[in-house]
Amino acid sequence: MRKLKLQMQLSLDGFVAGPNGEMDWMTWNWDDEIKDYVNKLHEPVDTILLGRKMTDGFISHWKNIVSGDPKDEQYPFAKIMYDTAKVVFSKTITESMWDNTVVANGDIIEEVNKLKNKPGGDIITYGGAGFASSLIKHNLVDEYHIFLNPAAIGNGMGIFNKLEQKLAVQLVKAIPFPCGITTLVYKPA
Numbered sequence: 001m002r003k004l005k006l007q008m009q010l011s012l013d014g015f016v017a018g019p020n021g022e023m024d025w026m027t028w029n030w031d032d033e034i035k036d037y038v039n040k041l042h043e044p045v046d047t048i049l050l051g052r053k054m055t056d057g058f059i060s061h062w063k064n065i066v067s068g069d070p071k072d073e074q075y076p077f078a079k080i081m082y083d084t085a086k087v088v089f090s091k092t093i094t095e096s097m098w099d100n101t102v103v104a105n106g107d108i109i110e111e112v113n114k115l116k117n118k119p120g121g122d123i124i125t126y127g128g129a130g131f132a133s134s135l136i137k138h139n140l141v142d143e144y145h146i147f148l149n150p151a152a153i154g155n156g157m158g159i160f161n162k163l164e165q166k167l168a169v170q171l172v173k174a175i176p177f178p179c180g181i182t183t184l185v186y187k188p189a
Contacts, residue, residue, distance in 0.1 A: 001116050002047075002115070002116045002123055003122045003142040004116060004124075004125065004140055004141055005041070005045070005123065005124045005125070006124075006136070006141045006144050006145065007041065007125070007126055007145040008126065008127060008132060008144075008146055009023075009149055010147065010148055010149065011025055011151050011152055012148065013153065013154065014158055014160070015158055016128075016129050016157050016158065017128075017129060017156050018155075018156040019155055019157070021157070022153075025149060025151040026149050026151075027149050027180050030177075031177055033177050034181060034183070037175065037177070037183060038077075039077065041145060044121045045084065045121055046085060046120050046123075047084065047085050047086070047122075047123045048084050048085070048087070048124055048125065049112070049115075049124070049131075049135075050086060050087070050089070050126065050131070051088075051089055051090075051130055051131025052089065052092060052093065052131075054126065054128035054131070055086075055098065058126065059082070059086070059098045059099075062081040063082055065082075066079050066082045083100065085100055085102075086101040086102075087115065088101055088102070088103050088104065089108060089111065108134050108138060108140070109140065112135070112140045116140075127159070129157040129158070129159055133159050133160070133162040136159060137162040139188065142188070143172075143187055144184070144187070145183060145184075145185055146183065146184040146186070147182075148182045148183070148184055149181055150180040169187065169189055170187050170188075171184065171186055172186060172187055173185045
């Protein structure tokens with residue numbers, strides 16, 4: 001069975017964005033060590049899951065880099081992100097308007113479990129907040145890769161706020177990076 005990995009940036013106080021979606025608190029001056037970690041995390045991945053609200057910005061960001069200079073240091077990773085098959089979960093659209101992307105409209109539990117049971121590599125998701133919350137609520141995540149940023153923002157959007165019961169996890173590893181981010185890797189206990 002394929003693994004579903006969740007990679008999310010969190011503030012020190014547990015938010016993935018400010019109350020209006022602000023992300024200006026995130027650390028983006030990533031060092032080579034964290035870039036290498038992210039590249040290795042993606043090596044076994046062949047499918048990206050996205051929530052509808054995040055899709056436009058996500059795909060257009062990587063497409064803009066891929067459409068630019070191949071000598072750009074972000075180009076190789078951008079190409080991987082853009083070329084990887086994507087599944088967008090939506091209740092409002094039924095057809096994809098993006099390259100290499102399909103839309104899933106069914107029950108999230110059934111759709112994710114179908115994907116996990118298909119042959120292939122690992123699956124990864126980045127959210128957004130509502131989509132990640134649904135995956136967490138339904139215990140569909142096999143690995144949590146939490147990028148804890150060195151900033152507290154006071155309030156905002158969370159991803160654990162839809163839980164109806166305790167989610168027990170086990171810390172697999174904690175990796176502090178020179179840029180200030182600490183990656184915490186958890187698996188369901």
